[in-house]
Amino acid sequence: MKAEQKQVEEFHDISRQMRTGTWNIVEDWLEESKLNKPLEKAYPGGSEDILDELPTLIGGIAKVIQDPMYLMDLETGGSLHSVCRQFGTLRHEAGYRIDKLLSDFSLLRQKLWLFCEQSGIVADGSLFELERRLNLAVDRMAATATEAYHTRSCAELIELAQKDKLTGFLHLKAFQRLLDNELARAKRYHYPISLIKIDIDDFKQYNLEEGRLEGNRLLQNIAREISGEVRGIDFAARFAGDEFAVLMPQTAPAQAKTAAERMRRCVRQLRHDDHPVTISLGLASYPKPAGDKNSLLQQAQKALAQAQQDGGDVVKST
Helix, strand or coil, X not given: CHHXXXXXXXXXXXXXXXXXXXXXXXXXXXXXXXXXXXXXXXXXXXXXXXXXXXXHHHHHHHHHHHCHHHHHHHCCCCHHHHHHHHHHHHHHHCCCCHHHHHHHHHHHHHHHHHHHHHHCCCCXXXXXXXXXXXXXXXXXXXXXXXXXXXXXXXXXXXXXXXXXXXXXXXXXXXXXXXXXHHHHHHHHHCCCEEEEEEEECCHHHHHHHHCHHHHHHHHHHHHHHHHCCCCCCCEEEXXXXXXXXXXXXXXXXXXXXXXXXXXXXXXXXXXXXXXXXXXXXXXXXXXXXXXXXXXXXXXXXXXXXXXXXCCXXXXXXX
């Protein structure tokens, strides 16, 4: 019983000293990270920018060493769980590689164990239990931070998979799913949606004369001009080739036509052989005159075809 009580007192003392010496541990961690060339390359902005969460993490590890019940703070919803997720998320946003994220925790584990050994508080018979508690805390933190890192990576990959590489607009498949969602929302909350279909006038001829590379550059320039007129709640897509679409939630036909005219005028500022680059635009809206998804797409396409038949460089609506 006395041995158990002595161990409890030892772990309380080492926990208290660890919290008191937090910044010494952090500074020691920083000094070694600066000497570690692979680690230094992982943090091009300087190592100081990764210190924000370390004192909090060390405080959490000290609590677990005092009593493993504090591991609950690392479970979902716990105070340290969110800090660890932030740790991983910020490393991802700064472009750090996953192995360097794990290097943070590996180095931290080394420094904390060295601190414990040098303190002289814990008797040899308690070292195994001390190491177990330290590893429990650091491993849980590293796992949570890594999970957040991968979550952010997966989200970015999904976003990239939904976008056209050349223009940055949504792919047709992603746009179709989004259109379904927006129409369901519009139906539920009783607001209008407008769809603008866009085609580049004489683009095939431009490709024949200037070549595919210049054609791609023109697509990018036109996409940039269209993007400049797209609101934060709107969605732009590349349907195929030189055909684009812009979905405008909570937008009545008159508002959408004004936006389409702005797009047309902005693209007209682009020049080719001293002639303006022009686009044709077809507009349709839900719930009137289009009452569902298929009708909305068909009527926008019909209006676009009419704009092209009229010579292009014009906005037509149904």
